Amino acid sequence: MRPEKQYLVEEVSNHLNKSDYVYLTNYERITVDEIAELRAQLSEFDAEFHVIKNSIFGVAAAAQELPDLGEYLKGQTAIVVGGDNPSGVAKVIGEFFKKKDKVEMKAGILNERALTKEEIEALAKLPGLEVLRAQLLGLLTQPATGFVRVINAVPQGLVNVLQAKVRKENGE
Known part of the structure; x- marks a missing residue:
């Protein structure tokens, strides 16, 4: 050549x-x-x-x-x-x-x-590369966010039950 x-x-x-x-x-x-x-x-x-x-x-x-x-x-x-x-x-x-x-x-x-x-x-x-990355990050954080909500719901539910019990005892 x-x-x-x-x-x-x-x-x-x-x-x-x-x-x-x-x-x-x-x-x-x-x-x-x-x-x-x-x-x-x-x-x-x-x-x-x-x-x-x-x-x-x-x-x-x-x-x-x-x-x-x-x-x-x-x-x-x-x-x-x-x-x-x-x-x-x-x-x-x-x-x-x-x-x-x-x-x-x-x-x-x-x-x-x-x-x-x-x-x-x-x-x-x-979608562009940045949009795909953001979507992937959202998918990865979803399970963790749901888990945190469940864990927070248990104490919050107990607080609500206790408050209802106190109101009932006080005759409210």
Whole structure:
């Protein structure tokens, strides 16, 4: 392989190492200003948008033993990588593409598993990482909260019984 192609393969490999996911998009009709806008939105999630050559991506993905996405490597392709919130990034991309109605998601890889366009759209509908963490914390604290209420109810019930007995004895 020629040195310049080897450099490009290494560059794409470095991008692929930035996260456990990669989304392939078609950017055919998007303007430079719109790409800048998308990159700004993605930077909030530490994600990046890179235009790549299909053949270079294929070589880099094969070298890292990622699933074969060769059927999606047609036309103009860009990748989105980086950050640790794949659903948040998918949500940003989905909303941006829907708003611009120019570009579309092709496919992706998450944890070394190929994703279809539909699976990425479903991933985008999931709550954000912080919301999921809060929900998990709520689930974990629920049993403890219920246990504390039961323990507190026993003394409270005894107090109520004693107060009722005292009122009865006093003729109230």
